[in-house]
Amino acid sequence: MPNNLVIYMVAHQPRRVRLPAQLIPRGTSPEKMDGLIFDEQMDRRYFDKVSKYSYRPATELFQSLVEKGMKISLGFSVSLLLQMRRFGPDVLAGFQKLVSHENVELVAVEPYHSFVFYLDIAAFAERMAWGKRQLEETFQKTITVTDTTEMFMSNDVYFQLQLSGFRGAVMDGRPWVMGWREPTHLYRYPNEEMRLFTRHYELSDDVGYRFSNRQWNGWPLMADTYATWVRQAMGEFVFLAWDFETFGEHHRADSGIFPFMHALHADFVKNKMRYLLPAEAITTFKDAHEMPLPEYGCTWAGDGGMDFFLGNEAQQGIFRLMHHIYNKAKLTKHPHLIDIAMWLLQSDNLHLIQWFSKAGAQAEVSAYFTPDEWWELGGLGILREQQRVYVNFLRAMDEYV
Incomplete structure (x- = not known):
């Protein structure tokens, strides 16, 4: 039974594309293409909503908890950082105060939440270094552990x-990845040094996904019950990881998620659970276990593979267009066009259409994240217009090559 606990949360908001797709007239400067490709008003609307229900109250929640001894680690996409600077400086200030606490560790994240590693591993390295600098400058803390996009590994x-x-890096601890291993240990690739934190996906999803699901046989989830489940896990420590938006957005305040976290911390303290920051866990558990990694990659979405993002024809079509617009932008050598292409590599643009030709819980999650305004176009209309965003940008770059 582990008496050690590592908690990680990641906060992210995408830069949403504008639908219906807008034509980009010939002669449009790269700097003016943004307004035709991306929907800043929609970003503002969703940012305000999530800030009201999650970011503001949840930062207060965790500020209170870390002051009482809880330890957490936090990752932020640069996409969200930019929105906080533009739309909610007070939200950013709240996060800065939280991260400044000694019980909070800062974790790197792929800055635009993109799948650039599938297209250009060297560019991925550059982006991760840039994103790390952005976070360190914003929060004035050094980063040693990283996430990627959707916990891809x-x-x-x-x-x-x-x-x-x-x-160190984080990844999801799915059985098909772990094999006979438990996710409650620190791992490393055979003969290598970088440590791997494997998320206990069942215990994490009990809070992240199932907490407010009244059809779940574990509902309502009580803090003492959940704390017992955590303590009963086999291994050295439990690694729990959630979207930060879990608290207040995915599960609204009236679900009881905020008092649940206070009660959970009290139970952990009562039963002498020890919180560890990721860097502390690396120092504590020096002898990491060896584990091979999947060549096709794993994530924390869906069933843990890339099928959640590439499992239907619509997603595969957008993924091919991602390759084409990125390659074309590289041909132009224009920094702003390359930056737009990077934005269009966001995993969100694949996540949002997972529901096509699908049914069940995963499709419901995907549809939940699809902007409400888009549904006026109809399902096929969303797919058509999203593809046009990429095609229009691809053609608009003709004169810059």
């Missing part, structure tokens, strides 16, 4: 992160 990504100097 694969053989090549592991080696690139290790070459980039990270001491």
Whole structure:
């Protein structure tokens, strides 16, 4: 029974594309293309909503908890950082205060929440270094442990992160990845040094996904029950990881999620559970276990593979267009066009159409994240217009090559 606990949360908001797609007239400067491709008003609307229900009250929640002894680690996409600076400086200030506490560790994240590692591993390394600097400058803390996008991990990504100097990285602890291993230990690739934190996906999802699901046989989840489940896990420590938006957005305040976390901390203290920051866990558990990594990659979405993002024809079509717009932007050598292409590599643009030709809980999650305004176009209309965003940008770059 482990008496050690590592908690990680990641906060992210995407830069949403504008639908219906807008034509980009010939002669449009790269700097003016943003307004035709991206929907800043929609970003503002969703940012305000999530800030009201999650970011503001949840930062207060965790500020209170870390002051009482809880330890947490936090990752932020640069996409969210930019929105906080533009739309909610007070939200950013709240996060800065929280991260400044000694019981909070800062974790790196792929800055735009993109899948650039599938297209260009060298660019991925550059982006991770840039994103790390952005977070360190914003929060004035040094980063040694990293996330990627959607907790993606694969053989090549592991080696690139290790070459980039990270001491540890996070990934999902799915049985098909772990094999006979438990997710309650620290791991490393055979004969290598960088440590791997494997998320206990069942215990994490009990809070992250199932907490407010009245059809779940574990509902209502009581703090003492959940704390017992955590203590009963086999191994050295339990690694719990959630979207930060779990608290107040995915599960609204009236679900009881905020008092649940206060009661959970009280139970952990009562039963002498020890919180560890990721860097502390690396120091504490020096003898990491060896574990191979999947060549095809794993994530914390869906069933843990890339099928959640590439499992239907619509997603595969957008993924091919991602390759084309990125390659074309690289041909132009224009920094702003390359930056737009990077934004269009966001995993969110694949996540949002997972529901196509699908049914069940995963499709419901995907549809939940699809902007409400888009549904006026109809399902096929969303797919058509999203593809046009990429095609229009691809053609607009003709005169810059």
